[in-house]
Amino acid sequence: MDALLAIKLVYTAFMVVLIPVYLxxxxxxxxxxxxxxxxxxxLAGLWLDSPLLISMSAVGLLLPQTLWVVDFIFNLFGRKTTGLTDYMFDSDRSLFLRGLSLFHGWLPFLLVYLVWQMGYDSRAFVAWTIVSxxxxxxxxxxxxxxxxxxxxTPVNINLVWGFDDRKPQTFMSPNAWFAMLFFGLPVAIYWPTHLLLMALFKPA
Known part of the structure; x- marks a missing residue:
């Protein structure tokens, strides 16, 4: 079986489970x-053979999810860092739900592989920034x-109130934090990732 077809089937099976459970x-x-x-x-990018959709996910996710992986590893050894993965060690959540959330750990590696296979679409930076x-x-x-x-209940979605879901950050005003996130993510996260992907992978 072709490797990409196998990925499509396994990934789709995972999403068939995850979507209704999350809903x-x-x-x-x-x-x-x-x-x-x-x-x-x-998921859409795989079945539509769309390098743009895959590249958008890579631009938006590679750096934040790498931080997630690092935070998770530190948490495994009892060391607190950003708090991003504290919910993975919350006994109030079932092991099944936490197991599904492990996609944060493998998705960035899958995206790197898919961009390597399909090429990087340079329109992804602008497209993902618009989504953001x-x-x-x-x-x-x-x-x-x-x-x-x-x-x-999903709260503090995408960290718009700080890194801690249980209390808003108090380092600066809420509006200032939001503005920093709104303008900072494209500059500090998406653009460097875009440049790195352009340098490492063939054009789509």
């Missing part, structure tokens, strides 16, 4: 998280902020 447990707003949006874009500029205001103005006991 039931977390609700549809959970798919506002950039990582979950990237899951959907990657649409989603972040929705998360900040209309979704629940960080709160002490959110349960499974």
């Amino acid at each position: 039931r447990q977390y609700g549809p707003t959970n798919f506002l998280y950039f990582c979950d949006l990237a899951l959907l874009f990657t 500029c649409i989603v972040l205001p929705i998360c900040y103005f209309w979704m629940p902020p960080a709160q002490p006991d959110p349960g499974l």
Whole structure:
């Protein structure tokens, strides 16, 4: 079997499980998280053979998900860093839900492989930045902020209130934090990733 076809089938089987479980447990707003949006874009990109959709996911996810992997490894050894993966060690969440969330660990490696196979579409930086500029205001103005006991309700989506889902950051005003995120992500995260992918991989 062709490697890409095998990836399509396995990935689709994973998404067939994840999507209904996430909708039931977390609700549809959970798919506002950039990582979950990237899951959907990657699924569509695989079946549409779209380097643009795959490249968009790579631009948006590679650096943040690498940080997730590092934070998870530190947490495994009892060392707190950013708090991004604290929920993975929350006994209130079932092992099944936490097992599904392990996609954060393997998705960046899959995206690197897919970009290597399909090529990098340089339009991805602008396209993902547009997605980011649409989603972040929705998360900040209309979704629940960080709160002490959110349960499974998605709060502080995409860290628009700080790194801690249980309390908003107090380092600066909420509006200043949001502005830093809104303008900083394209400059500090997406653009460097875009340049790196352009340098390492063939054009789509």
